[in-house]
Amino acid sequence: MTPQPPENRDKETGRWSDLGRPPLNATALRRALVRPGALWTSLDVVPATGSTNTDLAARAAKGEAEGAVLVAEEQSAGRGRLDRTWSAPPRSGLFFSVYLTPRVPLERWGWLPLLAGVATATALSRTAGIDTALKWPNDLLANSPEDSGEPGPGGTPIGAERKIGGILAERAGQGVVIGIGLNVTLTAAELPVPTAGSLTLAGARTTDRDPLLRAVLRSLEHWYGEWQTADGDPVASRLQEAYVAGCATLGRSVRAELPGDTEILGEAVAIDGDGRLVLATDDGVQQPVAAGDIVHLRPADG
Template sequence: MTPQPPENRDKDAGRWSDLGRPPLNAAALRRALVRPGALWTALDVVPATGSTNTDLAARAAEGEAEGAILVAEEQSSGRGRLDRVWSAPPRSGLFFSVYLTPHVSVERWGWLPLLAGVATATALSQTAGIDTALKWPNDILVTAPEDSAAAGERKVGGILAERAGPGVVIGIGLNVSLTADELPVPTAGSLALAGARTTDRDPLLRAVLRSLERWYTDWQSADGDPVASRLQETYAAGCATLGRSVRAELPGGTDLTGEAVAIDGDGRLVLATADGVQQPVGAGDIVHLRPATPQRPEGDDSPEP
């Protein structure tokens, strides 16, 4: 082996000097997830990128096959809903996108970000041993212990679905090992701060992708029917928004306030307003107004690709 110049050795040492945040093992992940007959057809891990969604969407436009996964150890221009920008220290979270081409009616594709939320929350509960909840439409919430540096209900993840080529790119961002000092906004949290029994990103990523494959396969087998696939029922059961007074900040700058009473057949949030009308909301930013705990946040930002 040719010895490296001192400057290269220093660079590599600095890159992996944070032993509490080791790099992902791309080869092991491919062996576990990319198999004949499986949904996942390719898995790439890159050291850094602007946005995994943007990169994978470009590949989709050039003919990428369904089931491609792109993971970044660091994102410099991660995007969330409403064009929010988010960043985190290298290897402190999971930042990845998947490409799907559903063979169901396009009218039912709106369920995909909710499906990804159910799959992610389920996997995190089982693998990390923490209670998770969903904030409509695409946020992953946890409740950290009262003695934690980030106590109360906090957002640890977000999901962004975008049309790309003939399919959809779904990006998922999760705060895994962020400390209180590293949180991007006061309402954010991390799995570590919520008391997760593991912050090893390899098994967490495998669990989320396997859960996503199961839910997506069942949803497609039911021709995208959210009732037959139990997606609507499961999402509602885990949705922290239902039963609360909320303000929906709608496109165009208007607001709608009411009690969140249901998730309808199109995945929309149904609000019961003060004048007795039940109004479905298909897009917008939801602010929880009635706290379940004193720490309940009034708003949020998004760790999303």
């Protein structure tokens, strides 16, 4: 590695800066998002942490107010569903958590990760100009150009429908912590698995993380407000309609792998009123499966 001059050294973390990945501007983000009457009540950006979800959940247990946002430039122990790991180079993505205390019936709280998916996907489509989709229950996909010529891990070419982000919702304190991780500027060589992608590889018109984060948080505030106004009703808030419209899982034959080495094979035909995926099996049964019930959801032939 060629030594960098002292002015390129990150004063906060003591690491060499990646000049193509500038730090987030916490002051500007707070000025744009934290204001009287808004959902977001605080916004902190830390250079590095294990997991923003874990940190914000600890704050929630001590009485954190709704609307807290915690962003990390780097996570060393980022988590997905079932404690799967999420890792990326510093400043290469958006890694943040928000704390919400919904005032809707508890049985409708299961819609929160789907709501976060809709909010994030719509914000990215408008701001970054990319074709986004949702893989039930918690993945964000982007259609990368076919045969781009850039090899991924193991020489796998970058193609369509790569995972660019994930969502993790966990009960904490009197509410829910929702973590969102997005790959923004990862190159093909930096992708952790062959099925991953990034906004850069999807041809995003901007990879400036400040406006991207503002757009996602504003979209999340909008959808959360609509959902709360409708008392958590996914139909009245149009959340169910929006999720179905953006869900790439529907219409495909899938295998839902369940605990105990059992599985359900069928065509994904609907998202029901509880946010469950409905599978039409070969024996004519329509079987709903909840996000908490599955270990993996895979293509039926994969």
